Amino acid sequence: MSKARDEAADPAAIFAALGDGTRLSLLEKLSDGEALSIAKLSAGTRLTRQAVTKHLHVLEGAGLVTSARIGRESLYSFAPAPLGAARTYLESVSAQWDDALGRLKDFVER
Amino acid sequence: MSKARDEAADPAAIFAALGDGTRLSLLEKLSDGEALSIAKLSAGTRLTRQAVTKHLHVLEGAGLVTSARIGRESLYSFAPAPLGAARTYLESVSAQWDDALGRLKDFVER
DNA sequence: GAATTATGCAACTTTTTAGTTGCCAATATG
């Protein structure tokens, strides 16, 4: 048991969370390490605060951000671990492809 | 102009295409380099051929597979380039995080 | 304590996605 409760290590779930422009831009805002409130995260967008909140919940469900209520605001922080899992997954698929390429090369050059 | 017509270099589009278990398993079947027909790709699944076809179209829209009609069958092939783009994107976000960590460390140790 | 700020919760609408069924066209094959 290496994974915490609801943090999705499932690649599809992580990719699904990343598969939305709004959520990617939220992640980028948080990726410099500073924890930001929902109000600040909503500031630049054309969406309502509630829409942003929903996106944050999706990111949180995928384990890509964490939240903590401080006073009257909810501060969201970047959680980089699932990104590493996603990268590892992509590398594994790419590696399989590279192996296939290698075998093809061997076959052709034989 | 480095990108062809509709092949999405857009990270969100690539991640969205990857964000589905069925599509990931299709990609995995193709990632060994062998081109497969829709019939063969549908074989293992519980889905109808048309459902699989739709997923293949999504993958093709993201540039992750290519198709070619040979005789009476449509052969789909893995196209690894967008995976590289996705990995690069994840690395850029991770790098920003690592930079932030480094600055924090500097600050704490000062 | 009254007004303001930041957020949560719930109901609702709209849009997109996933999946199915039915039918037709093209290519093989006996």
Next chain:
DNA sequence: CATATTGGCAACTAAAAAGTTGCATAATTC
């Protein structure tokens, strides 16, 4: 040529996602 195989197209349903509005509540600030 008769028949099976392979797949495309279109219409349709069902379910999930995205987004909004309205209202209630907790923490601040003046």
